[in-house]
Amino acid sequence: MGCSKDGTTGEKPPKSKIKIGKESYETSLGTYCWKGTCVDAIGSVERLKGKVPVKVKPNEEIRFVIDYEPKPNDFHLTQTNEGKEKEVTVRDNRFVVPTEEGIYYYDYGVWWMDEKEEHLSHGDASYAFVLEVK
Template identity: 45%
Template sequence: MKKQLIILVIFMGLSLMGCGPMEEKPPKVMIQTEKDNYELTIGSYCWGDTCSDVAGSVEQLLETEEKKPIKVKPGQTISFVMKNGPKPNEISVIQENDNQELDVEVKVKDNQISASMEEGIYYYIYDVRWANGDDAFYPFALEVEVD
């Protein structure tokens, strides 16, 4: 009986160590360019028992947060970094066009994308999903400038 009690106490202690407090929001995401790091704003998400919906285009969301487009060079590599929290199972990047029906999925390789080769401002959504059903999107804009 004493042995069973000791095993039970050890098991409960080990179980509690893995049950830290869950964050209330999805992890922060940074964009890394050749020169700088930029923290992205969280858009809509479902995290644990909480869901938060934001409405509007990426451009409208960034204006609300007073976020300016990130200046990059044509074809420059853009890296996404999520330092804390669980790593997502699915990652996609969507380029939002003026006509919502023509949004384009951008190729993501090793958590990186390449900026457009043409000058202009481009609006994107970094969309991530976790195996437990949580999801989040992070809007951002890139301004491609030729030197």
């Protein structure tokens, strides 16, 4: 998949936040390709070590907010708990946290894919955050 310099603005991908109820929390930008520049970052678990997890209730709904137009049109969410990775379904920029208590690391990968050329990306970014279900 290629990454073009067209269709995106700014030197880096836009910031992404998670919204829980009325509260918003920043995520950590990781690996990305933007305006022809690609940057690699360490994985989310290592990158977020020492960060205080955001406390959430079991089955709480989390919403992703990216204040940028156009919105990304392809995305994947991976959850890591006790070394095990799992793909999580995202619908309408929302997902539900697990019912089991614990510390959960998330990687939210988003792509700005070309509307006409199937394998052409105008940019992509990975955002990470950590939640504690209590």
